[in-house]
Amino acid sequence: MPADALWTTDELIVATDGTMIGERPAFIGGVSIDTRTLSKGDVYVAIKGEHMDGHTFVYNAMEKGAALVIVRRGVVGSERTPRLEVDDPLRAMEAIGIAARKRSRAKVIAVTGSVGKTSTKEALRLGLARDGRVHASVASYNNHWGVPLTLARFPAQADFGVFEVGMNHPGEIEPLSRMIRPDVAVITNVEPVHIGHFNSVEEIADAKAEVFAGMSSDGGAILNRDNAFFEHLCGKAKDAGVDRIISFGEHQDADTKLGSFVLHSSCSCVSASVCGQDVTYKLGAPGRHLVINSLAVLSAVVAVGGDLALAALALGDVKAPKGRGERSDLAVDGGYFVLIDESYNANPASMRAAISTLQNTKTGPGGRRIAVLGDMLELGPSGPELHAELGACVADSDVDVVLACGENMQRLWDALPRAIQGRYATDSDGLADAVVDAVRPGDVIMIKGSLGSKMGPLVNLLKNQFETAGDAPAKSGTG
Ligand SMILES: Nc1ncnc2c1ncn2[C@@H]1O[C@H](COP(=O)(O)OP(=O)(O)OP(=O)(O)O)[C@@H](O)[C@H]1O
Ligand SMILES: [Mg+2]
Incomplete structure (x- = not known):
């Protein structure tokens, strides 16, 4: 087997108990369920998801160089598509996974x-x-x-x-x-x-x-x-x-x-x-x-x-990835500010962690700590209460300004001292102007919320509006 091969087709046939139709490739380089990221030589597994059926993309997969596709029996007609027909492609992928673990x-x-x-x-x-x-x-x-x-x-x-x-x-x-x-x-x-x-x-x-x-x-x-x-x-x-x-x-x-x-x-x-x-x-x-x-x-x-x-x-x-603490230094008149992107995920535990990290982040001369907070989702009936409880955590931290949005975040907002209440809006769109207006040299701004609260667009807005700061002299001074 070539060094870069992941599977032989024979191994996949045995693992999935599938029926091979069309010309059988000898080796498979990788496994893909998404034609956007598929590499030449991969096997494409047509999975039916909540919104899409992977069988719709079998043609794209072949165009992108898939060596083989795994599909439900009888769905694909073309003789030119080398395929493994199985009862259920997701189960077939599980079977391949189990075979991989075994070997x-x-x-x-x-x-x-x-x-x-x-x-x-x-x-x-x-x-x-x-x-x-x-x-x-x-x-x-x-x-x-x-x-x-x-x-x-x-x-x-x-x-x-x-x-x-x-x-x-x-x-x-x-x-x-x-x-x-x-x-x-x-x-x-x-x-x-x-x-x-x-x-x-x-x-x-x-x-x-x-x-x-x-x-x-x-x-x-x-x-x-x-x-x-x-x-x-x-x-x-x-x-x-x-x-x-x-x-x-x-x-x-x-x-x-x-x-x-x-x-x-x-x-x-x-x-x-x-x-x-x-x-x-x-x-x-x-x-x-x-x-x-x-x-x-x-x-x-x-x-x-x-x-x-x-x-x-x-x-x-170790680096904090995008949406989970990634940092950027962005130039603003006379200096730069630090943007902390926490827009991918939020729940009471990660919110506390992010507030505490913001508190530990040094500001530049005259700089402030700004928290931009969107709703934490999937908390069920206890959602409003869990948001309100976080008010004390934010108030006790060294956060200078809070911008908040979302139905549940209003509970946290209401629990804050007036001195740190910057702006509240019903959704993240409503905070766009306030976020851009807020930043000054030396500031640290942290944007956090569950993915569904759409805080990511606010991160993108700041990144589009302000250029990445270089090593200009104005940059020195912020820790
Ligand atoms: N031990 C921890 N306690 C609190 N927050 C944490 C902890 N570890 C990571 N976080 C924060 O939680 C958020 C999500 O982190 P991460 O993506 O690692 O979690 P996950 O469990 O993989 O989440 P998901 O369920 O979305 O896959 C990030 O903002 C991260 O900084
Ligand atoms: Mg994860």
Whole structure:
């Protein structure tokens, strides 16, 4: 098999129990479910989603150079389309994923939790890459198609696999865990995220604990010692036969224990005892929450037998991605301001983390801290109350100006002291002028809300309106 081949077609036929029609390619380079990102030589799997049916794009896939397509039986007529016909393409992709896991000799880590899955997964990708070949989920591909797709792409030669696992409802993680069969499972934390689909936070903990279902008795669980559901999750791990637990956090009994740390504007410096080994490292992105995540990362590295020192060194390269804390310095008359883009995701836990990070970000001379906040979604009936509760957190931080939008954010807005109330609007559109008018040299402006609250357009507006600041003298002075 050529070095860049992922599968032989014969292997796919066996895995999916499909019927081959048309000319059979010998090798497959990759797996795609989206023709916009498909590479020549990939197998295209036609998945039927909520809004689209992948079968509509089979022709595009062939035009872009797909070697093979996997489709439902009888849907595609052309003799010229080499295809594997199956009863259900999503099930076929799962079967390929299961075959990939079976052939793999890699150490496999599953990362779940209410917040910080992608941040932790990406840090693990970096941390393990200096030690071996790492295969990890793309973006937040953590659901009923994201996990099988990531598994189906698992190269046989990988040394480590890192899989993000997510859910909105009970029962979703268990089948994903059984496909992944993790050697190590990380639960970053348990918080009221997607609480609108649950009766209690304990139910969320139980849903996260489903990640233990696919583990064998020699697997390890990496659990947050500071989280209210730590004991609960330990019990669930043991019930599932997973006895090896590595706890992380500030708690004095944590196996991986935070020592001293300094939160800088754009990074953190951390000392920790990781399963008994002392390490000091720089974390390339700021925020206390990322420091705690990094303890989970290093614990998982130790649990899969990776090189702790190399992983700690790699954490210096961590960067906050777009929408999750990415920073830009933008020029404004006489200087520049810092934009923190948190527009991808918001819930009470990540909102607190973002406010605290904003508080720790240095302003330039005369600069202010500005928080632009949109609704946190999927919180169900407790939404208004969870927004109101955050008012005290914002009021107690060093935020100078708040611009807010959305029905629920009005509750937070009402709880703020008048002195920091900048502007309220019913939706993010209504804040556009206020956001552009607000920024001055030396300011730090953080924009956060759930994706559906459309705070991203405000980020784009500032980026379009103000150029990226160069290394002009006016730039010096802001930390
Ligand atoms: N441990 C943490 N506690 C609180 N907030 C966190 C933590 N880790 C990351 N965050 C913040 O939460 C937001 C989402 O982070 P991330 O994308 O890593 O989470 P996720 O669990 O993958 O989310 P999703 O469910 O959308 O895939 C970001 O703003 C990030 O800075
Ligand atoms: Mg994610």
